[in-house]
Amino acid sequence: MRKLLSLLxxxxxxxxxxTNVVACSNKPQxxxxxLADQSKLPFLYHEVKVTNLxxxxxxxxxxxxxxxxxxxxxxxxxxxVTDITNKTATINVDQYDTHFKKxxxxxxxxxxxxxDLTKLITVKNVYANRNLEGLYPVPTKIKEQDVLDGVNxxxxxxxxxxxxxxxxHNQDNNPATSATITAKGSQYQGTDIPVxxxxxxxxxxxxxxxxxxxxxxxxxxxxxxxxEGSAIAIKAFLTEFIGDANPLLQEFTDLVAGVQFxxxxxxxxxxxxxxxxxxxxTDNTLHKVFTNKVTFNFNINVDNRLSIDKAIKTIDLxxxxxxxxxxxxxxxxxxxxxxxxxxxxxxxxxxxxxTLPDKTNSASVNVSWxxxxxxxxxxxxxxxxxxxxxxxxxxNINVYFxxxxxxxxxQNAATGKTIFDxxxxxxxxxxxxxxxxxxxxxxxxxxxxxxxxxxxDDKTQISTEGNKPVTIKITLKTNVDDxxxxxxxxxxxxxxxxxxxxxxxxxxxxxx
Numbered sequence: 003m004r005k006l007l008s009l010l011x012x013x014x015x016x017x018x019x020x021t022n023v024v025a026c027s028n029k030p031q032x033x034x035x036x037l038a039d040q041s042k043l044p045f046l047y048h049e050v051k052v053t054n055l056x057x058x059x060x061x062x063x064x065x066x067x068x069x070x071x072x073x074x075x076x077x078x079x080x081x082x083v084t085d086i087t088n089k090t091a092t093i094n095v096d097q098y099d100t101h102f103k104k105x106x107x108x109x110x111x112x113x114x115x116x117x118d119l120t121k122l123i124t125v126k127n128v129y130a131n132r133n134l135e136g137l138y139p140v141p142t143k144i145k146e147q148d149v150l151d152g153v154n155x156x157x158x159x160x161x162x163x164x165x166x167x168x169x170x171h172n173q174d175n176n177p178a179t180s181a182t183i184t185a186k187g188s189q190y191q192g193t194d195i196p197v198x199x200x201x202x203x204x205x206x207x208x209x210x211x212x213x214x215x216x217x218x219x220x221x222x223x224x225x226x227x228x229x230e231g232s233a234i235a236i237k238a239f240l241t242e243f244i245g246d247a248n249p250l251l252q253e254f255t256d257l258v259a260g261v262q263f264x265x266x267x268x269x270x271x272x273x274x275x276x277x278x279x280x281x282x283x284t285d286n287t288l289h290k291v292f293t294n295k296v297t298f299n300f301n302i303n304v305d306n307r308l309s310i311d312k313a314i315k316t317i318d319l320x321x322x323x324x325x326x327x328x329x330x331x332x333x334x335x336x337x338x339x340x341x342x343x344x345x346x347x348x349x350x351x352x353x354x355x356x357t358l359p360d361k362t363n364s365a366s367v368n369v370s371w372x373x374x375x376x377x378x379x380x381x382x383x384x385x386x387x388x389x390x391x392x393x394x395x396x397x398n399i400n401v402y403f404x405x406x407x408x409x410x411x412x413q414n415a416a417t418g419k420t421i422f423d424x425x426x427x428x429x430x431x432x433x434x435x436x437x438x439x440x441x442x443x444x445x446x447x448x449x450x451x452x453x454x455x456x457x458x459d460d461k462t463q464i465s466t467e468g469n470k471p472v473t474i475k476i477t478l479k480t481n482v483d484d485x486x487x488x489x490x491x492x493x494x495x496x497x498x499x500x501x502x503x504x505x506x507x508x509x510x511x512x513x514x
Contacts, residue, residue: 045215045376046095046102049076055111065091069109078102085210087158088113088122092210105215106247113158119166119185119192122159125207128152129291130178130199144170144178144199153183153197156207165190205279205292211247212298216376218305220391227272227302235389237268239381240275244298246374274299307379309395310370313341317401330367331356334401345377353378356401366506370398400507412472414512415463418449418456421472425449429476433492440489444482448475464510471507478502 052072058064062083069083070076078101085092093107130148146168154161167186170178179201182194206212219239227236266281267288279292316337319330335342335350342350353372371380379395386394410428412421426441435441449457450473451464464472478500482490490500498504 043099043101043103045105046076046078046081046093046107047105049073049102050107051075053107053109055109058111058113060086060088060091060111060113062086062091065109065111066093068111069093089158089160103215104213106211106213108211108249117190119183119190119195122190123153123157123183123192123195123197125156126196127198127201127203128156129203130181143173146170149178149181149183149197149199152199156203161190169194200291202293203291205277205288205294206296208292209244209248209277209296209298212296214243214247214298214300216303217243217300218303218307218376218379220389220394221304222391222393223389224302224304233270235385235391237270237275238385239389240270240298240300242373242381242385243300243376244275244374246372273301305379307375307377308341309379309397311396311399313371313378314338314369314399314401315341317399319401327356327358327367330401334367334369349377353380355380366400366402368398369401402506410508412464412508412510414466414510416510417461417463418451418459420460421449421464421474422447422457425474425476433489435489435492437486437489440486443486444479444490444493446477446479449473450475466510466512469509471509474506474508476504476506478504 050073055065055068055072058068065083065086066081069081078095078099080096080099082094082096083091084094089112090108090110093109095102095105095107097104128149129152130144146163149168149170150161150163150166153159161183165185165187167184169182169184171180171182172178177200179199181197181199183192183197184194185192217240219236223236223239267278267286269276269278274297276295276297277288278295279286279288280295281289283289314334316334319333319337331351331354334356335347335354353375355370355372357368371378373380373382373385379397381389381394381397383397386397410425425447426439429435429441429445430438437443441447447457448455451462452470456462456464464470478490478493478498480501494500
């Protein structure tokens, strides 16, 4: 069960891990003790073609052999395998490697080990989702599936309630504090495996990747690293990268939503960030579930990642094959290959987010990058807002397959009536309508701003303040005079349906 919750109260975490990346053929030979030389090395994940290793015994030697067999271009014999579960492992590059920069890479596989639950369930302090929400949640009763989700997440398993029986203990008026798991059927063996719920989880088992590699901050924030007022924003941006490198974090974000308000829980100094679950236990929500602390290391760089407006230049999809989001997303990628061709299709697919402003009647989609990517500039909007960065590139854009596109400009201080009147000529020019009055004859228009319709308002002026878009609604009429049917057909040919209301949000600009 995937969740997209707020970390640090400001931050939506990315939890996508790239599995196929572009291989590079030329690796520089360097002196690993020379930092200038080492900076020339690629990261391991830039070279790897295959990270799903198939059926493998979960032993370090077998995993490394399978990894190198399926990635014949990787000749490095100093790689180490750690954090082995029944379905995942971490490939490590140390700081003295002559082939790659220091870092880690996740691999997945299907274990061919025993089906004995006593050997498979090795992490027995697990998190069972109590449907917690907000900074001060009220726990509810735990369900069997909640327990199994926690066991699976921390042990790299995929057990189902058809495979095992989960028996909850001590659950009367309060959530259960323990459970036992017993195999049923013939696929697994093992009886009454004890697990402890929501107590003394080692935080280091959740954040298994502590070397994050290169992270990116706006130049403006890098210049303020020593300033106290910038600490929350810097931590928020850094945690986006930590979340991307630690997919299990998505299961626990509700527990850490308020920790930025507790002194000392999250500390940042130069190239390290530490989360300490044991600090201030009275006020620290983390301490109720976690123990221990974990420190992340990274290299801070000026943010030069590809912003969404530089990646997506073709914003008019014309008539899409369908309004299915998967189809639209692929059309966006296909029509912007010039900017995206240097990245693997899987990486682009993993990080590109496409959402419909209106599920059924929208003339546009919103496109952005998931936070935490090494190559694509994406941030949680609230994290970006509190950062105070004045020259932040756009974090999202609209891609259109409807009537109103980005070339329809709404100027600061315009009135609703001005916008309404301009829509008719815009529609005529964009779709080459043959009659001056065709737009009004074949469609109904409405202009909304800040929650109110302003179609005929010639006094209220819109503003760039607050970044509030103008919402335009256009409904194609069901009955039109024969004189206008040719022009109506032009809109139908461009993908619109008679009787539907199309909604488009257009930003306000002060640029002439």
